Amino acid sequence: MESRWEIKRYSDGCKDEWDDFVRDSRNGTFLFMRGYMDYHADRFADFSLMAYRDGRLHALLPAHCTATEFCSHRGLTYGGVVTDEKMTAALMLELFGEIFRYLRTYTSVGKWIYSPVPYIYARYPSEEDLYALYRFGARLSGRKVSTVIPSATAWGFSTLRRRKVKHAVREGLSISRDEDFSAFWKVLEGNLMERHQSRPVHTLEEIMLLHHRFPQQILLYRVCRAEGRTVVGCVLYVTERVVHVQYIGSTPEGRACGAVDLLFHYLIHEAYKDVPYFDMGTSVEEGGRVLNEGLIFQKEGFGGRAVVYDTYEMEV
Known part of the structure; x- marks a missing residue:
């Protein structure tokens, strides 16, 4: 069955759509606005993703790529999936699967490095991504105590x-x-x-x-x-x-x-x-x-x- 998801790489022409989504999201902060993310574009090769389902934008993933890794944007303190009110646990599992397929098709990276948004920043519970990380076999590789x-x-x-x-x-x-x-x-x-x-x-x-x-x-x-x-x-x-x-x-x-x-x-x-x-x-x-x-x-x-x-x- 054809996927109802479409994954699209961010480009400058999507700036307004991206910023509007961050403002209305459950767990986005100003660090995800393009005016903040792009100030050090010369140091990080942006590879942020936008996820559409049935033609509607449902999620953003601030990210960049190296030759071997797809990373939550290392120019930011955190950078997991930014979601809207429609995101559910089941949809997040689907989304992770689609992102993996996208990476295997369009990149040669071997690892996905993921830094979720800490719960204190969310306006509404938004930890569907933590469940998806568990389901996809993620390994905890770093933990900073604030x-x-x-x-x-x-x-x-x-x-x-x-x-x-x-x-x-x-x-x-x-x-x-x-x-x-x-x-x-x-x-x-x-x-x-x-x-x-x-x-x-x-x-x-x-x-x-x-x-x-x-x-x-x-x-x-x-x-x-x-x-x-x-x-x-x-x-x-x-x-x-x-x-x-x-x-x-x-x-x-x-x-x-x-x-x-x-x-x-x-x-x-x-x-x-x-x-x-x-x-x-x-x-x-x-x-x-x-x-x-x-x-x-x-x-x-x-x-x-x-x-x-x-x-x-x-x-x-």
Whole structure:
């Protein structure tokens, strides 16, 4: 029997259709909008797929290809199937089968690397893909632990973190939301190089471009001394259900005076108390095989507990 599915590779002419679907989807976020995905098109060979059934668009799969692998887009934090309200468990099984057939017909890849959207981002339950992964023999190949606070039932700060907040208040620090990414980036780059011998994933120019494209979703907060000197800052990715800390950077002075604690107290309990989840980011290395216990201890002191960001592998 002829399949009722049609799999089509994304092209620039489909931008409006793609973006409209993301906006109306159950589990899409602004990271899947083409204005975000395409900013690093020179580094990733886009191979995103659009899935139609009986002529109607039912699902998107943000992805790219290498010579040997078909991957959930590695320029994104997550990138599983984005679905509409019509998607069911049975339809997802059909869809996975069609994607496998498409890959075998039009590519020479040997593996499908899949990173589902964590449940906290979904507006409605959307884990049909996790069942399909099981049915198609997927193997868990990576698991990153992120520390998440459910805002409505947050446990509150530990004694140590509360003491740090009081210290910061006595220091007379100010918190601002602004667009001085340059001032923060100097702190962030120094922080990452000193403590992790690494650099931010985004350049200053890239994060400013993305903020310009998504001014209500990519936001900068800074904690400053009276003279305006930045001691702590963070870049937030704000979606309907999750506030995600994309970058956090501090000077030694900022860490010593409790500025990090002051900032998170404000963000969690005041600025974003009505957003369901506050995601403080992952605390792992080597794809999840090493836990940074000092870092996650600090985050758990703010009341957060674990939500995992998974990666699966399937043979094509």
